[in-house]
Structures are given as structure tokens and as C-alpha cells.
Amino acid sequence: MADLIESREGINMTYSELKALADIIVPLIKNGQSPYQIITSHPELNISEKTLYNYIESGVFRQFGLLDIDLRVKTRRISKKDSVKYKKREDRKFLVRRTYKDFVSYTDDHDNVSIVEMDTVYNGQSGPFMQTIKFLSYSFMFIIYHEEKTAKAMVEGADLLESILGEDLFKKEVEVIKTDRGTEFSDADGLEKDNDGSTRTHVFYCDAMQSCQKGSLENNHKEIRYICPKEAGLKELGFDSQEKANLMVSHINSQPKENLKGKSPLEMMEFLSADLYKKFIEFGIKKIENDEIILKPYLLK
Secondary structure (H helix, E strand, O other): OOOEEEOOOOOEEEHHHHHHHHHHHHHHHHOOOOHHHHHHHOHHHOOOHHHHHHHHHOOOOHHHOOOHHHOOOOOOOOOHHHHOOOOOOOOOHHHOOOOHHHHHHHHHHOOOOOEEEEEEEEOOOOOOEEEEEEEOOOOEEEEEEEOOOOHHHHHHHHHHHHHHHOHHHHHHHOOEEEEOOOHHHOOHHHHHEOOOOOEOOEEEEOOOOOHHHHHHHHHHHHHHHHHOOOOOOHHHHOOOOHHHHHHHHHHHOOOOOHHHOOOOHHHHHHHHOHHHHHHHHHHOOOOOOHHHOOOOHHHHO
């Protein structure tokens, strides 16, 4: 009879049973998946997310090559104490009627507003740069590749998004853009207007040093950092084209999310807006099978 394994963590199984568990869990953790994703994708494991964390952190899978260091690393937020080190920018002309207070007023006056949050992610001032856009209705993040971080480039990113979706769908799904006060987003008119001068969206800016006002997108940036850690150059990692941006987006948006009741952002979009889903699929975004999702730097290689 196989030896029974017992521990203070509540494990009570044979070696062969533990190995069968490890055969599923270890490669997925090493691909960057979270315990929540694994439990959601493999209900046959019949363990809770907390139990899986306990197993990993207690070293149960050490003999199979998995350490607690392989778990995702939490990113550090800037504390209130730290934030006093950073000088707030003074309001500028592009902020007139576009402040966070104006955003709150607009959403109060309009029902069912379609909001996207926008930001940039980069590992050095020489680039490349990611223009990140999150569709809050579906928890779906899109990444646009740029060689420079300028106001002109961000407007071109908005133009690309409109070309992907088409004018009507863009106006419907990108009714409001909420972003920060970075100089790259200072061309509010360029972001808001089509070439003919008509309004395609409404831009609003968060208060200075208040990234929490677009916290949903900030949380998604953690997932980018699993693939593109800050200490490495993006091009050295392999991020060198829109195709690589699409690859990252495909894996990030295929993850089952706890706030979506175990569904992925792509599944939510497909269910709630088939037209929008089709546009992104046609552009090159793909739905990745759960066990094939990779959130590690080698994805880009």
C-alpha cells in the first residue's frame, strides 16, 4: 500500500495522489497562473483556493520542483507617506471641463455610460511603450504598441482603436475615456474629435496623484508586469510589435476572473457584445485555452 502523507496543513493523501495533483498544478503555476485560475479551470481537484495557497507555501510541492517563490509577486503601491515626495502638476488648459469632478457629473447625468480607462506602461524612456485601454463593462484590456510616448502617439492609438471597431461601435463602446494627467494625454481635442471635427468620445482626467480613480486598469497592469517585469528592457524581453501586444492581451484576457464569477474578459465580451468581440478577434486577439495561458516573460520569446 502506498504511504499516506499527512501534515499540519490538512493533507491526507498517498504519494501517487499528491503527484497527480502536482502534475496539474506545478506547470500552471510556473506558467504564471494564479491558484484562483487553476481551481476555476480544474474543479476536479476539489480543493479551495486558500487550501492550494497553503499547500504551496508550506512546501508540499517542493519535491516536484515548485516553491512558494513561484507564486505571483504582489506589486508595491505608493503609500500616502511616499506620495508627498512627488510634486503635483498644476492644472492646465486641457483640464477645463474635463476634471474628475466633471467625470462624476457626466456619469450622473447619463445612464449606462460605456467607460474605458487609459494609461501607459513602459520600462524606460527610450521605449517601446504600451498604451493600455480597459473596457470596464467587460474587464477587457487592450494594448497598443508605440515607439514613442507623445501626445501625438496617444491620439494615433485612439485612431487605431476607432479603425478596429468602426466609427459607430467606437462611439458606443468608448463613450468616455478616463485617464491621468500625463503629458502624453494632453491633446484632449485630438483624442475626442474625429478628422471632420465631430465628437467621438469624451475625455476626463483623474485628480493629481490619484491613480485609484482608474484603479481597475491599474490592477491589470500587475498582469502586464508578470510578463514584463520592470527590471528588464521591453525589447530585450521580446516586446517589439503590435503582434506581441496582441499575444499578451490574448493571454491576459483569457484568464478566468473571480470578479466575473469564473468567466474570462473575452468570454464576457463575447456574451455581452458579440460585435465588439468579433472586431478584436479579427484584429488578432485570440481566446487561449485555460491550461495554455502563460503569464511569464518567456511568452514573448
